[in-house]
Amino acid sequence: DTGVSQDPRHKITKRGQNVTFRCDPISEHNRLYWYRQTLGQGPEFLTYFQNEAQLEKSRLLSDRFSAERPKGSFSTLEIQRTEQGDSAMYLCASSLIGTGIRRQETQYFGPGTRLLVL
Amino acid sequence: DAKTTQPNSMESNEEEPVHLPCNHSTISGTDYIHWYRQLPSQGPEYVIHGLTSNVNNRMASLAIAEDRKSSTLILHRATLRDAAVYYCILRGLQGAGSYQLTFGKGTKLSVIP
Numbered sequence: 001d002t003g004v005s006q007d008p009r010h011k012i013t014k015r016g017q018n019v020t021f022r023c024d025p026i027s028e029h030n031r032l033y034w035y036r037q038t039l040g041q042g043p044e045f046l047t048y049f050q051n052e053a054q055l056e057k058s059r060l061l062s063d064r065f066s067a068e069r070p071k072g073s074f075s076t077l078e079i080q081r082t083e084q085g086d087s088a089m090y091l092c093a094s095s096l097i098g099t100g101i102r103r104q105e106t107q108y109f110g111p112g113t114r115l116l117v118l
Numbered sequence: 119d120a121k122t123t124q125p126n127s128m129e130s131n132e133e134e135p136v137h138l139p140c141n142h143s144t145i146s147g148t149d150y151i152h153w154y155r156q157l158p159s160q161g162p163e164y165v166i167h168g169l170t171s172n173v174n175n176r177m178a179s180l181a182i183a184e185d186r187k188s189s190t191l192i193l194h195r196a197t198l199r200d201a202a203v204y205y206c207i208l209r210g211l212q213g214a215g216s217y218q219l220t221f222g223k224g225t226k227l228s229v230i231p
Contacts, residue, residue, distance in 0.1 A: 004161075033218065042205055042221025043162065056218070091161050097217070104150050104209065107219060109161030 002026060004110035006092050012116045013082055020078045021113045025094030032075050033107060034067055035091040036060065043091050049075060050097065082117045089114050122206045127226040130196045138191040138225055140206030148211050151182060151189050154219070155202040162205065162221075165191065201229045 005024045013019050025032050030051050035043035046065070047057045051072040061067075064082075069075040079086055093107040123141040130136040142151065153165040166173055166180045168189075173180040179192040193200055205224040209217075 031217065035219075040223070042203075042223055043219070045218035045220070048218065058218075093161070093219075095217075104152070104167055105217065106164045107162075109163065111159075112161050 004092055004094050004108050006090075006110040006113050008113060009111060010114050010116075012118065014118050015082060015084060017082055018078065018080045019082055019115065020076055021090055021092075021115075023075045023077070023092030023094075023110060025073070025075070025092070026096075026108055029094035029096050029108070030072070031095040031097050031105065031107075032069055033093040033095075034075070034077050035093065037089040037091060037112070038087075043089075046077075079115075082115075084117045087115055087117045122208060122222055124204070124206055124222060124225045126223065127228065129228045129230060130193075131230050132198060133195050136193040136196045136200070136227065138193075138204050138206075138227065139188065140190070141188045142206070142208055143187045145186050145208055146210070149208040150210075151180065151186075152207045152209055152219070153178070153180065153191050153204060154207065154221075155200075155204045156224070157199075157202045162219075165204070167209075196227075196229045198229050198231065201227055203227070 007022045033048040034046040037043040045058050046061050047067050049069040064080045067077045089112040091112045093109045095105040095107045152167040154162040156162040166178050168180045181190045203224040203226050205221050
């Protein structure tokens with residue numbers, strides 16, 4: 001399977017613990033996105049990388065959240081001192097940005113990591 | 119990003135066509151109309167996108183109104199596998215700002231056997 005993969009698929013943790021999620025994008029995709037989705041809502045943007053550079057962060061990404069993409073391949077999203085409000089599905093997507101102002105990228109999503117904070 | 123409005127839910131009988139509407143009255147001249155769908159317990163997947171002309175691909179057709187203030191995603195023969203939440207999203211030109219997708223609540227499509 002050459003799609004986007006995420007690990008783990010499910011995570012249950014206690015309030016105050018730290019958690020880390022991993023995303024492996026489609027090979028050679030230069031863009032990587034993180035989104036968060038709560039029940040009944042559409043996904044909300046958190047942050048994105050172009051290669052290893054983190055280019056934008058949403059105001060949803062509090063200082064307890066940190067994301068990295070150290071070699072421009074896989075990415076990790078860490079949440080420190082988890083709170084019950086962090087319970088959500090965390091989605092990763094990747095894309096290949098080409099040249100040309102009218103080119104529209106397609107984002108390919110992974111299956112997500114479902115986090116439950118007790 | 120300009121706002122889109124979609125019905126919360128729709129139903130269709132299996133093997134019948136489905137027309138999913140989206141209103142985007144504040145669309146700008148350079149905004150593309152994208153559709154993604156999310157099957158239960160999965161991440162969203164790309165369906166189709168267009169600018170002005172109607173578009174067809176193996177998954178669906180996209181009909182865009184002449185004034186571009188609305189569009190319709192057409193599934194020609196709904197199958198049970200098409201039961202999903204469908205999101206209509208507007209995106210500007212590359213290089214014009216953020217590349218994030220701004221999702222609304224979408225339309226939940228139920229397909230009746």
